[in-house]
Amino acid sequence: MKRKIAGMVGALALMTTAGAAAARDNVAAFDYLAYESAEAAAAVPGGQFRNPVLPGFHPDPSIVRVGDDFYAVTSTFSWFPGLPILHSTDLVNWRLIGNAIDRPAQLDFSGLGTNRGLFAPAITHHDGKFWIVNTCIECGGNFVITATDPAGPWSDPAWLDFGGIDPSLFFDADGTAWIVYNDAPRGEPRYEGHRALWIQQFDPVAQKVLPNRTLLVDGGVDPSANPIWAEGPHIYKIGEWYYLLTAEGGTADQHSQTIYRARAVTGPFTPGPFNPILTQRDLPADRPDRIEATGHADIVQLDDGSWWGVFLATRPFAGQSTLLGRETFLLPLRWVDGWPRFLDRQEAVPMVLDKPKLPASPASEWNSWRDEFDGALSDEWIGLRTPGQTPQWTTAAGALQVVAGPAAAGSLGTPAFVGRRLRHTRAEISTRLTFTPERSGDFAGLLAFMDESHFLAAGKERGRLVVRLRTAAEQGSSGVVVAEAPLTTDVPIELKLALDGGSAQVSWRAQGTAAWQAVGGPINVEPLASVYAGLFTGLVVGPYAFLPG
Numbered sequence: 176m177k178r179k180i181a182g183m184v185g186a187l188a189l190m191t192t193a194g195a196a197a198a199r200d201n202v203a204a205f206d207y208l209a210y211e212s213a214e215a216a217a218a219v220p221g222g223q224f225r226n227p228v229l230p231g232f233h234p235d236p237s238i239v240r241v242g243d244d245f246y247a248v249t250s251t252f253s254w255f256p257g258l259p260i261l262h263s264t265d266l267v268n269w270r271l272i273g274n275a276i277d278r279p280a281q282l283d284f285s286g287l288g289t290n291r292g293l294f295a296p297a298i299t300h301h302d303g304k305f306w307i308v309n310t311c312i313e314c315g316g317n318f319v320i321t322a323t324d325p326a327g328p329w330s331d332p333a334w335l336d337f338g339g340i341d342p343s344l345f346f347d348a349d350g351t352a353w354i355v356y357n358d359a360p361r362g363e364p365r366y367e368g369h370r371a372l373w374i375q376q377f378d379p380v381a382q383k384v385l386p387n388r389t390l391l392v393d394g395g396v397d398p399s400a401n402p403i404w405a406e407g408p409h410i411y412k413i414g415e416w417y418y419l420l421t422a423e424g425g426t427a428d429q430h431s432q433t434i435y436r437a438r439a440v441t442g443p444f445t446p447g448p449f450n451p452i453l454t455q456r457d458l459p460a461d462r463p464d465r466i467e468a469t470g471h472a473d474i475v476q477l478d479d480g481s482w483w484g485v486f487l488a489t490r491p492f493a494g495q496s497t498l499l500g501r502e503t504f505l506l507p508l509r510w511v512d513g514w515p516r517f518l519d520r521q522e523a524v525p526m527v528l529d530k531p532k533l534p535a536s537p538a539s540e541w542n543s544w545r546d547e548f549d550g551a552l553s554d555e556w557i558g559l560r561t562p563g564q565t566p567q568w569t570t571a572a573g574a575l576q577v578v579a580g581p582a583a584a585g586s587l588g589t590p591a592f593v594g595r596r597l598r599h600t601r602a603e604i605s606t607r608l609t610f611t612p613e614r615s616g617d618f619a620g621l622l623a624f625m626d627e628s629h630f631l632a633a634g635k636e637r638g639r640l641v642v643r644l645r646t647a648a649e650q651g652s653s654g655v656v657v658a659e660a661p662l663t664t665d666v667p668i669e670l671k672l673a674l675d676g677g678s679a680q681v682s683w684r685a686q687g688t689a690a691w692q693a694v695g696g697p698i699n700v701e702p703l704a705s706v707y708a709g710l711f712t713g714l715v716v717g718p719y720a721f722l723p724g
Contacts, residue, residue, distance in 0.1 A: 246260060353374050374441055500712050567593075580722065
């Protein structure tokens with residue numbers, strides 16, 4: 176199912192801008208955008224699948240089963256539209272069906288850094304209604320939204336009166352609802368990263384939490400080891416036990432997943448004899464097909480009695496560096512003496528493994544796609560922060576028309592930029608651009624954006640093609656010129672950005688010519704990796720236009 180971003184496109188329809196920009200040719204037209212994986216497509220034997228199942232910038236996955244269908248949601252921070260809703264019938268092939276936050280009136284991300292906003296959504300279903308409980312960091316706190324159709328529309332947020340982050344909603348068999356979440360421990364924290372897990376009853380009719388809360392976990396599995404960042408909790412009732420599945424160790428290479436259980440939903444919870452039940456921190460750094468930062472899992476049971484879980488992890492090209500951000504992986508759970516387990520000690524996440532025994536679901540085309548901009552943008556396209564009253568782009572006359580604005584990529588404004596997630600370590604992104612820069616600094620082209628202090632912009636300025644790189648907040652908000660080439664033609668040009676791990680190459684050609692010309696040499700883009708940019712996001716690439724004020 177492919178749903179258009181009606182709210183987003185309506186809010187961003189093309190119009191004439193006011194002030195000095197109105198007198199200038201401030202519209203950049205992009206005839207197409209094409210994406211092509213440059214990685215060899217290794218064959219996967221029949222009946223098997225390849226991890227990750229959601230490649231590129233899909234952290235903090237949460238999953239729910241409703242009959243024969245599975246729905247997932249992941250974090251989006253300050254991107255809009257936010258909270259993608261994905262559907263599958265086989266847990267392997269997923270299709271985006273909408274975004275839960277797709278109307279500017281729902282939430283306001285204005286002025287927020289890229290690593291703020293929507294953290295760790297949790298999705299569930301009860302009595303014909305879908306629920307997402309979530310935290311908006313520096314934009315309101317904890318809230319719940321609902322929908323009868325997971326593709327939307329989703330309700331406006333109902334704000335919840337409790338602190339902390341990573342809330343998850345659990346409906347018990349008797350209909351009682353509970354929210355479990357991460358918050359500060361009682362008293363003063365003993366160390367940096369000392370957190371606790373709490374539970375509080377929730378009234379689903381009034382959409383309010385009830386007074387009083389109960390401490391479930393203080394610190395983590397072994398408090399004497401000063402475990403950090405107990406977070407991302409989920410509760411499940413399995414047989415006579417309540418299981419508490421949670422992450423700890425931080426979201427970098429020490430990330431892990433742990434398990435507890437209790438006879439009552441409010442505890443006391445006892446950690447399992449084998450913890451963590453998922454981590455890669457005990458494996459050698461030189462192993463092949465290296466997966467890191469595993470954790471923040473959610474699990475479902477199938478009709479055959481088997482259990483499967485989704486979780487986040489990274490695929491570094493060097494050290495802990497990746498431009499893809501945290502991605503969503505899938506593994507089966509096995510049960511040992513009444514306790515679930517993903518992996519044994521020093522067991523690597525398999526890249527290829529047997530599929531769940533489920534009916535096949537259609538796959539999304541992520542390896543190769545081309546948008547001719549002959550209709551409204553699909554839900555795959557995202558922009559920075561909540562759109563304001565001044566529209567920035569639309570699809571018209573077979574092109575994406577971008578109104579160049581005064582917000583630079585490195586600002587906390589709303590740049591005239593819209594893009595899609597990078598899905599592969601090696602990929603090429605190309606476009607055809609028509610733009611007439613009139614003053615020094617006028618720019619239009621491709622932007623590869625990790626956060627406001629880490630991005631690459633390649634495009635057209637007056638009389639030249641430039642590549643700008645920003646790797647630190649101390650640099651200018653448009654980045655530093657790292658490559659340039661003279662441009663004497665007035666005809667439309669094509670741009671190509673080729674990414675290969677930590678290296679990038681920008682090329683161009685005039686419309687009607689066959690040969691690509693390099694703009695400078697290879698550029699080191701490892702400093703854009705998520706490990707240097709707050710860890711949370713992944714690279715988003717797309718058209719961008721800027722006019723200095």
